[in-house]
Amino acid sequence: MDLEFLHTLDVQILGAVAVAIVAVVVGAVFLFSSKKPKVCLDPENFKQFKLVKRDQLSHNVAKFTFALPAPTSVLGLPIGQHISCRGKDSQGEEVIKPYTPTTLDSDVGKFELVIKMYPQGRMSHHFRELQVGDYLAVKGPKGRFRYQPGQVRVFGMIAGGSGITPMFQVARAILENPNDKTKVHLIYANVSYEDILLREELETLAERYSSHFNVYYVLNQVSCLSYAK
CATH class of the missing domain: 2.40.30.10 (Translation factors)
Known part of the structure; x- marks a missing residue:
């Protein structure tokens, strides 16, 4: 009788431990998934x-x-x-x-x-x-293009006017990723110096990542201005 009681007790303890483990795993999965940032874009609906x-x-x-x-x-x-x-x-x-x-x-x-x-x-x-x-x-x-970190050794970019925004997006993603050693060269054309979009942001990147990023301004009045260091 004592052996049967101990056996029953062991089964109950193991069952309780199993339930506790499942609860911990479920709770961890829920906690991890709840911390994932919510993606807002929908490819099919506005x-x-x-x-x-x-x-x-x-x-x-x-x-x-x-x-x-x-x-x-x-x-x-x-x-x-x-x-x-x-x-x-x-x-x-x-x-x-x-x-x-x-x-x-x-x-x-x-x-x-x-x-x-x-x-x-x-x-x-x-x-x-x-x-x-x-x-x-x-x-x-x-869009069909999707950049993968490190897929090229050097990335050459040419942009004009408001076409700078996709180049800026890719350049910033490369430069702010410490594991991506890709070098970026950007030629950016505009009518005048005042027309340069994101100029402060571009020059901040050029200063912060001088070994990996060069930007050249091409203007109608001036053949080429360089902000490379």
Whole structure:
């Protein structure tokens, strides 16, 4: 009788230990998964994001900051890809145009767009009218190219005007990754020095990562300005 009792007790103890282990594992999985940042982009459907800040950088360029649903949310945009933005032109007709955020998924809780607004641009009209508190319809990610850290030894880039944003996205992702030793050379063309978008940000990168990043400004009035060190 005593042996049967001890055997029953051992089974009960083992059962209790097994239940405890399962509970710990389930709790750990839940805790780990709950800490993963929420990805906000939907490749099939437009989602609305609130404009929380608008900075006018020049007479026709502004930086728009949009809030994500939570402070820990990420946009979920792979490096090298872009988003589609939907708005209305001056005639009230729907227009969709691709843009590349200047922020990365390391910038949690928000994403930013630097937009040059052209007088006759259909989507430019939508951004000119966009005020803090308004919402922008966004869908993505889009694009076939997706950068993988270390996939090339040297990355050569050529950009003009507002085409700097996808280059800036890739360059920043490379340079801010300590495990990516890729060197980046950027040639950036504009009409005048005042037209250079993200100039301060580019020159900050050139100073901070001088051994891996060189940027050259090509202007209509001046053949070539270099900010390489």
